[in-house]
Amino acid sequence: MGCVKLFEDYLPKRPYHTDDLTNGLKINKKEKAKLARLIQPNGPTHRYWMVFDLDRTDAGMHWDTVGAPPPNLIARNPANGHAHLLYLLQTPVRTAIDGKTAPLRYAAAIEAGLRSLLGADRGYSGLICKNPINSHWIVHEWQADPYTLDDLADYVDLTPEKAKQNAVEEYGLGRNCMLFDELRAWAYKAIRQGWPDYNQWLNACLHRATGYNINFTTPLDMSEVKHTAKSVAKWTHRNFNRGTFDDYVARTHTSRIQAIRGKKGGKANGKTKREQGIAMLQSGASVQQIINKLQVTKKTVYNWKKST
Template sequence: MPAPRALQDVLTAITANAPAWPLCGATVHQAGAGFRLPTDQAVQQTYWQPNARGKIHALVADCDAVDPITRVLQGHAPAPNAVVWNMNNDHGHALYLLSEPVGRGGRSSARAVEYAEAVWDSIDQALQADLHYTRLLSRGPLAPGHLLEIVRPELYDLHELARALRLPQRTQQPSRAQRQAASAADSRNRALFDSVRQLAYAHAHLTDLARYALLERHAQTFNQALAQEHPRGALSASELRSVVGSVNRWTGRNQGSLRPRLAGAVDRSRQHSRERQSAAPAAVQRARQADAGRMTAERRAEQTRQALRAGVAQLQSQGAPVTAAALVAVTRLPIRTVYDHSDVWNV
């Protein structure tokens, strides 16, 4: 266990150059949507923003798939100042703290920022960290269920860290942005889509117009956070409209109760193309379509009968006679449909 003094010194170094009101929250979506708290409260949230918009002082590596301490002991990387461990799954965020923050934006030196980013890229390579990590949010060092482990109390000078990483040799390799672009789609779009999708599912009961207005406001707030904090800035207005419109249309079409699934059926939309099995034989597909058609017909028939029962109850409460014409006026169902289900009301 580190001495209490070392623990306090590192915690002070983590928060000293952080934003006064960092983005934070219990989930990535909450933090990315613009929720903020004072620094002393933000570090107690599951996710928080360690670097201010105008400076870099904490180089954070997302080590969900690898143990950073093992990589250090094997000689692949210098020791981080601290690791914030998620005690539920042993995932960790390794933190390298700079004694002198590097300014970015405004009148800051572009070469200094590129140098700091190159060091950060080298840390990711040395630790085999997640290349999809956006470098905006980190695990809260004092969040419940998390452990702050001090590895090296002394802060790093950027040049010292570059020498330990052998930066001159590593700068010849593709940049982090190039590797990300080659391996995955733009994380800004993915993050926005996931955030909007979660909100849409939670408000599927709203009308399409009301839900669209809610999603549009949320997307604009999310985009403002990207403009302030993401290295690549905000998304365009057309991209926002595309994401919001797509999610809203899908939610509107599927906002009913969870649809029953056929036994053994697989949702191919949730599988990567490389993992999908080949299409079933034509006979099997026809049988599945027939079963699905029967299920749909049964579900619609039951919805119709429920509407007729509700119409009967309404007419009886009003003291009106229960007739086919009256049910058509109350339920707005076709007269043929009302007669097809006469056993519900003509008793």
């Protein structure tokens, strides 16, 4: 199945879309929205695609120049060469509060690293992108298979363990992490101040989340903010009461300590896995030797071979 077909399959049920941003965004069922030039690629609960906005005339091949992974799809403007680069994730990252936070942080750090490597627009919100289904754009499919997060991590200057532990910058998925962290930290304390009923609590969480969001340089779409607020409100109201709160805090603290333990890896002698792998290829090492030593996938090594 081609990536354009997967793009269509993974569209939200009612995505934002438009033919012209000056006319604003509309919401319609997928069957109608998919005909527009610009469309929302990801819903509020799952991230299937990492999308980067390159405002340069050589955007279609710039990824190769800087040693970035081949995009699954590129949708390029025929008038000026500007493009959106789309990377498909093998396992979508759940951005809702009930998802695991470690994959979200890991994905956010990788996304920020790729943005820096590509020199992509920091102000791009990621809400909508050039629609590869629409014939207005020049569309190329460079990579047929979806990427794992570890595949993409091989191209950026970070270790998986460090990315899972550390805070990430205010960009893309990083905003989801920051909104989660700030809203949950507030909610864990605020719900104890009177133990409000659910509707009062939901309104309070939404008000607080909206306040955090407007402080972002590029705010999240309100649908994501509302979903996050509803998830936090629902989860905390269901799980927190006077009898269970102290026990929950103790268990969560222990789980976090366990989650950040493990082997160190990813960099050696100041080099990323990609740099090490290319050096090994140039010295005559086999693909299997590189896989065994660096613990990467065969697809990653073959992508490195293309760049040498």
